[in-house]
Amino acid sequence: MSLAVYIVVMAGVTYLIRMIPFTFFRKKIKSRFFRSFLYYIPYAVLSAMTIPAIFYTTHNMWTAAAGTAVALLLAFLEMPLIVVALAASGAAFLLSLFM
């Protein structure tokens, strides 16, 4: 199988998955249950993606835990996204220097 076929199929499937609901879904959803469901989906997806995966990011449970703790604290204080994200990384990096 030629490489180009693989790449085209892979990209085509991925694009259609994103494009079809985004382009063809125009109605405002009436059902309160379904609207509530869609309201919660982003938070649920992010939470499920972050935990437990975040503890495996730095290949060291302790530095990852330090980064997570810093992120949780700064997020609780409602700091901007970039501050929380880079501080988490910075904390994990600093701790890794001592390990």
Next chain:
Amino acid sequence: MKSKFLRGMSHGIPICLGYLSVSFGLGILAVNKAGLSVFQASVISALNLTSAGQKAGIDVIAAGGAIIEMILLQLTINIRYSLMALSLSQKLDKCFTTPHRLLASYGITDEIFAVCSAQKAPLTPAYMYGMIFISAAGWIIGTALGAAAGELLPASVSMAMEIVLYGMFIAIVIPPAKKQHGVLFVAVIAAALSVMFRYALPVVSEGFAIIISAIAASMLAALIFPVKDVEEGAAT
């Protein structure tokens, strides 16, 4: 128009930084495992803009797998984007016409979705283009650098960089979770289910585990904490 594009770009800076480090690893993988060139690896990143799907796709290429396997894998891993696209479709500005939708749907990734759904105002094409532009640039450049140079960054730096995206996710979930019981509930249940899949049911792939955890938690939250009209207007 221009200021919205710039605003989208500035909101995409953390995404860009995270993508640079993650795609760096994908670049290395594409060269080492599948024997691709720097150009081929970069084309894959430019066309797909997804981490888990690309990794699985490169594995199939490396193994010389069947096309049907490629299709099923991409469907399974990336079907979550359909949910995200559906959710975002509910908060698009009126100026989001069909051509804009066809273009912008290219850039619905976990991270872009996350930042977009956290916006209070309806989404405009310019805002999404700005964010997609800087994020895709980070993704493609990171892949090319990874493929070309193997390891440019010291390991300690690139490892610490991996946590950037997750730090951003936390920053998106925690502030509303402080104020709304439903958000706190859905975040805790989804995390608990995800942990359960990881340790008790490792046969379930990561992509499926995320889909099942998120859908189950959101359905429970929608039943127990249906959103009021005010919240619907602000966030759906």
